[in-house]
Amino acid sequence: MTDVAQKFRSEPFSTTDEGREKFNRLLKRRYAAEARFKMWGIAAVSVAVVFLILLVGSIIYQGSTAFLTTKINLEVALDPAVIDPQGSKDPAVIGAADYNAILRAAMQKRFPEVEGRGPTRQMMGLISSGASYELADMVKADPGLIGQTIKVEVLADDLVDQFRKGFMDRNLPEAERKLNDFQIGIYDKLVADGSLTAALNTELLTGGDSREPESAGLWGAVMGSFFTLVVTIGIAFPLGVMAAIYLEEFAPKNRWTDLIEVNINNLAAVPSIVFGLLGLAVFLNFFGMPRSAPLVGGLVLALQALPIIIIASRAAIKAVPPSIREAAYGMGASKIQTVMHHTLPLSMPGMLTGAILGMAHALGETAPLLMIGMVAFIVDVPGGFASPATVLPVQIYLWADSPERAFVEKTSAAIMVLLVFLTFMNAIAIYLRKKFERKW
């Protein structure tokens, strides 16, 4: 007789009223415990969901303002005496002219009451230091403008932008404000006559990085991410698929393949920063590859993505039923022909899905790229695989570290851009999976 049966025998089922009541009480308690347990489960899931909502919500809340920027409308007299005194029409001369002086003249004309060096400098502080370059580019593109008085929209300084968006309290004591009373006075005048406008922040998506928050853009980082991922997928996908084919279709079951298998599983769980150390020691120090280059970043991420792609590809190959292979063998195909003509094409959608997910993972990776110098401050948009570059997540890290208030919204906006890319990649993966999913 088993223990359980013994237990039940010692407490026989009671049919008395007292016994039934005891039983009902017990049952009630057990059902209450049941409901409590289920509630804990719901609570746990809710905590995770609420956290996700908080995370995404706070980023959208903080970042949405970054897509608008503040511009100041100015009437600028493009004085030939300043820009091109000799009338040479040489782009080098035109480009090197003192456009700050022109902007200063325009502002002084606009506010004749401002006199003296100090107040003028404070007034000019409202305009972005990138504005003179903007003007230079405009004149270089159309030298016919020289001598005319044109209306331009110049970028306002990030402090003005933050002030307009309400992130700075004008009621604070002057010493605690980054804009002083005099500057706010000019600001109010600009607002009053409508020359301060909000414009779409095209610079954010098309520009390179900058120390000035108002002219810092993401395009350099986006291109850097693009080059890096091209290298990553170019290396990791073929190698991963080949390794998966070998392990799944050809490898004999022995110690060596066991070792490879254990290795791949472990490699998938090695901290990403260790891959950064590997890249630093091997690619940079041993092979002497260039620092900060998408080539090296791509190599490091490829090694990191390899196990993910191998595991996904093996699952895809495993899903192809043996009958396909047997039919091919029956027709006289060799093993490699069977793989190349049947197994591989049939498992390709699954492999691609895995590869895209691996790439999405690589796109968000930051730590190993810090190790190989992709954190450098780079203004130029990278033009190739060997030119210094940074990537989106590292750009986020860099901006998050910047002290200016304006970089907070920039960082959030950059995160939104990154999340859009990630969502897009995951959507493709899901679409592929849905479209090519096959029930054998």
Next chain:
Amino acid sequence: MPSYILIATILLLSIIGFYMGRSTALARNGGKTKGLHSLPGYYGYYTALWCALPALLVAGLWLIFENSIIDGMVVAGLPAEITADRVDLFMTDVRNFVANGSISGEVTDTLRAAAARYVSLHDYSGLALAVGALAVGIIGLYFAQSRLTPQLRARPRVERAVMIALMAASTIAVLTTVGIILSLVFESAQFFAKVSITEFLFGIQWSPQTALRADQVGSTGAFGAIPLFTGTLLITLIAMAVAAPIGLMSAIYMSEYADRRVRSVLKPVLEILAGIPTVVYGFFAALTVAPFVRQLGQAAGLDVASESALAAGVVMGVMIIPFVSSLSDDVMTAVPQAMRDGSYGLGATKSETIKRVIIPAALPGIVGALMLAISRAIGETMIVVMAAGLSANLTANPFEAVTTVTVQIATLLVGDQEFDSPKTLATFALGLVLFVVTLCLNIVALRIVRKYREQYE
């Protein structure tokens, strides 16, 4: 010629080789497919491989050794005034001069001459490489062409080459591990030549910033890693205190209670948490959670550091929730239905079945999942870099700032590095510790999970 154009040319040559090989084999068989040992395409592949592989091999070896050979030749041509101990510095100057046209120091005639020699050697080398590699490719092509007969066993030969390539690809993972181990051990050995292992593993003071001048106070730096280990442990503990209960309960709810529709919504939502880049969590931790924790602490009359271990730990915990939940979900669904049915048959409620039958049965798998989660928490970098502190405090107080192994690796290696200072080398020793610890956790956890799976299969 830039190397990618060279590679493209070689590949183009091998494509030509493919068509040449195919038509030659057919022509030598009188234009018929019948009688050829292999399909005509295989003769094409055979020729293409003979064309591309030797040429690529030559190009690859050349590119690997080019720099050191040219450096050696430039060094050999230097006048005697550049003594052996100055050669490295001088060569760096030469490279910078060639790359940027200027160097920080004075441009001497010797430098100019060496730079000119360097440039001309590189030009020659590039030319020789292009000519050499293409010549090897063409020779390979003609060699293969001359061997093409209808009897040539082209398919087995091509397939053998493919097999070798497949095998080589499968060893990359092993090579990566070997590379990691070698680079970590090699650099760590250099570190341990300067700082003793016992000081590193058991010292309780960590201040790696060495002074610039020898007579400065504290110029030796202190490399006792205990504060880093305890800091890592503290943050990991906080993270697991968040992730383990929430992850487990979510897994239980989703695998046992939620019906299919709810599950199909909740599972992807949790996976989104896993897909968010860690840098985003770091930003959220530093900007939203840390100030919130600080305010909360102040309201409760506690002194909370602005970079408290608590904020970083909690956010990290949230990050690994999906990790815990999906793994334990897997192991719980693997528990055979018969065991559930048996429990229900005895009159147990659902929660009693879960607590008394499913969790004990799935326990090894759950432990494995938690160990993998711990290993992930230990190795996590960006959240702690952005939200945890830099100062190595030896404390168990979650409201204080602590630093972790990964934070130190990341911050010590960002910026200028000199590869003989203990400060830089220390990061590799830390990396080695990190690698060994996570590897042990992973191996044990994977073994537990695997064994557990076999038990019910």
